[in-house]
Amino acid sequence: MPKLAGTDGRKMSKSYGNAIYLKDSPEEIRKKIMPMKTDTKRQRRTDPGEPADCPVFTLHQAFVPQEKRDEIVEGCRTAGIGCRDCKAVVLEYLLKALAPIQERRAGFEKNPGLIWDILEEGNGRARAAARATMAIVREALGF
Numbered sequence: 001m002p003k004l005a006g007t008d009g010r011k012m013s014k015s016y017g018n019a020i021y022l023k024d025s026p027e028e029i030r031k032k033i034m035p036m037k038t039d040t041k042r043q044r045r046t047d048p049g050e051p052a053d054c055p056v057f058t059l060h061q062a063f064v065p066q067e068k069r070d071e072i073v074e075g076c077r078t079a080g081i082g083c084r085d086c087k088a089v090v091l092e093y094l095l096k097a098l099a100p101i102q103e104r105r106a107g108f109e110k111n112p113g114l115i116w117d118i119l120e121e122g123n124g125r126a127r128a129a130a131r132a133t134m135a136i137v138r139e140a141l142g143f
């Protein structure tokens with residue numbers, strides 16, 4: 001997984017205010033992606049660019065399938081694709097990837113008790129594992 005750039009091209013960080021959150025709605029994510037900085041060589045739609053110099057492309061690397069990504073690289077380097085279209089592609093795949101996570105999150109939001117149930121079950125399993133380990137240790141030490 002490559003390091004994701006924030007929406008301003010710097011390291012993605014809450015303190016920079018440039019992060020995309022798992023809880024962001026599709027519209028919020030769209031508003032963050034569409035104005036993102038791109039390769040500065042692409043001043044005009046007809047200027048070729050270099051995906052390696054573009055923060056948007058780090059999102060492509062994380063979310064867009066290789067075949068589609070190859071098209072983007074070619075389109076960027078030949079100015080065959082505009083940055084707007086390129087961002088629309090990454091947005092589509094990013095939203096697709098986040099949808100099941102957000103759906104799950106919404107389920108927990110509606111029923112927070114579920115989280116406590118999961119924690120309780122995890123605690124139970126951890127206690128059982130600790131008891132079993134301690135039994136082995138006691139036996140080994142002859143207690």
Ligand code: SF4
Nearest residue numbers: 039049054076083086
């Ligand atoms: S086409 Fe895509 S990869 Fe190339 S500079 Fe624009 S946003 Fe970045």
